[in-house]
């Protein structure tokens with residue numbers, strides 16, 4: 141089915157992501173079936189949408205009529221079988237538990253119209269496995285948003301091994317016509333179901349690098365963050381870890397340790413902080429203190445003169461070339477597009493590193509790898525040969 145024929149969408153799970161996706165789709169003119177396991181969770185999701193839209197109306201960024209139409213377009217459900225009746229598309233945003241997700245896909249498959257496409261907002265789990273739980277694997281696809289949905293433009297459209305070309309195209313075109321509060325959504329194709337897809341995968345080596353440097357006492361988080369802030373980044377990497385939650389980072393590292401390389405295993409400092417309940421922003425303390433949930437005071441004068449910010453760019457480029465080699469995406473420009481729109485960077489790593497020359501990027505990755513004894517950072521063949529077009 142074509143994207144323009146899609147009129148009704150079911151959003152499964154009305155939490156942080158689900159309510160944002162429902163808001164986006166309702167504003168985009170779709171009829172939304174918002175499902176959660178309890179009436180109170182549906183109501184909470186709907187209230188969050190209402191508050192968010194009201195804020196836009198009070199700032200005169202949204203017409204009151206558009207808010208009313210969007211709210212009227214959302215109907216709540218607590219029975220999955222009913223929520224998927226009469227839909228054209230579904231986006232599942234339930235907790236990140238594979239068993240739960242495959243159960244949802246199985247049940248949705250049994251009750252949704254034959255033509256409907258079933259999508260998951262999973263951060264990491266296998267679209268292929270979700271497809272296999274249904275009798276329509278060709279119509280199962282990943283549609284991965286970033287938090288908060290109404291502010292982050294990137295949405296990754298992920299091909300499971302059974303996903304048809306038509307389903308990929310429909311998912312892509314549906315998202316291309318959506319707009320959040322900042323402007324048009326930016327869909328990026330992920331041609332293979334791979335750990336971290338594109339955006340989170342490019343973050344993986346940075347997380348590993350920062351975790352290792354801190355573990356070995358080679359850096360002070362405040363000094364690194366001050367250095368990175370000094371070149372215009374809104375947040376340094378350690379503050380981002382605290383902001384996301386050290387528990388979330390720990391799970392991410394465990395997942396990459398299982399799927400990519402044991403070198404990603406969570407470092408001791410992170411395990412200690414999580415065990416002490418110091419999870420970052422949400423608990424008021426993590427790597428930094430977050431008094432009352434407010435941002436940590438980073439003294440920009442403490443910027444570490446020895447920390448080379450191009451290390452981060454080099455490691456990201458190297459990771460990107462692994463995605464190119466694996467056929468996850470066919471273009472370095474698409475990787476840059478994902479990085480820019482998923483995190484608000486002004487430039488992507490390939491555009492930034494091009495001026496350094498690929499040979500220097502490869503040498504720098506090799507030096508980091510040897511210095512820390514981390515094999516994962518060794519440059520790929522593609523990077524060594526400079527076989528990159530941008």
Ligand code: NAD
Pocket residue numbers: 152153154155156157158175176177181232233234235236237240244261262263264284285286287
């Ligand atoms: P959340 O905990 O805020 O929301 C999950 C919602 O699912 C809750 O409202 C919960 O009541 C509901 N739920 C529980 N059991 C359910 C079931 N059996 N069927 C349907 N709904 C059920 O979680 P979230 O952060 O919105 O994450 C949802 C999904 O989105 C996860 O797969 C997560 O990995 C992914 N994701 C999260 C982020 C993020 O930054 N939070 C970003 C991208 C993707």
